[in-house]
Amino acid sequence: MSTVAAFALALGLIFVNLTGHCDGALQVGFYRGKCGLLDVESIVRAVVTVKFLKDRTIAPALIRMQFHDCFVNGCDASILLDGNSTEKTAGPNLSVRGYEVIDAVKDAVEKFCPGVVSCADIIAIATRDVVYLSGGGKYSVETGRRDGFVSLAKNVKLPGPTITVSQSIAVFAEKGLDATDMVYLLGGHTIGVAHCNLFQARLYNYKNTGKPDPSMDLSLLETLKKMCPQNSTGFNTVNLDQNPKSASIVDNSFHKQIKMHRGVLQIDQDLALDSLTKATVDKVANGFDFSTKFGRAMVKMGAIQVLTGKQGEIRKSCRAVNRRF
Known part of the structure; x- marks a missing residue:
């Protein structure tokens, strides 16, 4: 499918009417009527669909x-700001990508309705759309966010893959x-990959024992050892969902895999073993409503x-705060 045809197809629902309801300060359908006759979310969806058809790993x-x-x-789009010491430069964010997708969406909405749509809302809408395009449910996105001014690498303190379940629960509770919610959100690992250096210790020197993690399925252990040799750089990647038939589909396969001791990251596997989350x-894993509940957790x-309201701003470019005179 050509780029023009894909854009036209995705933009076909541009006059969709949204039903609004409030949840705190955010609202489903916040942009209804704010871009003339055009539907903001359809503009976003059109651009995202074209990008997804070219590269499904953007999901x-x-x-x-x-x-x-x-x-x-x-959720203030602070991760998008460029600079020498912004969040982008922090270690955990060096492998974050997809910025060009957000830029393309921002360019499109600015063309149709300048100064209206925040970068923070674009992230939320675009993410919802790639979840749907990857086979997940189509949850309703609440919008009305504004963009923040502060982005500092020193503020980036994200939970790592070796965090314990109880520690992770505490981190999520702070938010x-x-x-x-945590179990469903980590279910986002149903698609995507991890670099070997994030779990290599589980294969060769689990908790400094000089042995592999005894909780790992033996067939998975052998597979991962081939992908991640002991003396390698650790830059190779493996699918987080080890079911090859669903590694690119947003579903509950990830939870089924960790129940079978086939979790790649330590925290993922521990979810299925710890009494707090088992x-x-x-x-x-046994349910049929993963898409719905995953969507609810994403909205939360x-x-x-x-x-x-009047907090923050609507950036002209997602990569920089607006100039002040």
Whole structure:
């Protein structure tokens, strides 16, 4: 499909009417009527669809971007700002990508309705759209966020892959998310990859024992050792969902895999083993409503410490704050 044809197809629903309802300061359908006869979310969807058809790996990239943005200063698009010491330069964010997708969406909405749509909302809408394009549910995005001014690498303190379940629950609780939210949100690992250096110790020297992690499925252990040799650089990548039939689909396969001791990252596997989360993992793995509940958790995460009303600003470029005179 050509880029023009894909854009036209995706833009076909541009006059969709949205039903609004409020949840705190955010609202579904916030942009209705704010871009003339055009529907902002359809413009976003059109651009994102074209990008997705060219590169389906933007789906896990944008999910990760939203998580990394919301867990620092709240969902204020601070991760998008360029600079020598901005969040982009922090270690955990060096592998974050997808910025060009957000730029392309911003260019499109600025063309049709300049100064109206925040970069923070673009992240949320675009992420929802790639989840849907990857086979997940089409949840309703709450909008009305404004963009922040502050982006500092020193503020980036994200939970790492070796964090314990109890520690992770505490981190999520600080953001107003409970353990169930955490289990669903980490289910975003149903798509995407991890670099070997994030889990290599599990293969060769688990907790300084000189042996592999005994909780790992033996067939998975052998597979990962081939992908991640002991003396390699650790830059190779493997799918986080080890079911090859669903590694690019947003579903509950990830939870089924960790129940079978086939989790790649330590925190992922521990979700299925720890008494604090095991029952929830079992429920998700055996359930049929993952898409709906994953969407709800994404919406809840998207409301963390948002700027609304007259707070923040609507950036002209997602990479820089507006000039002040």
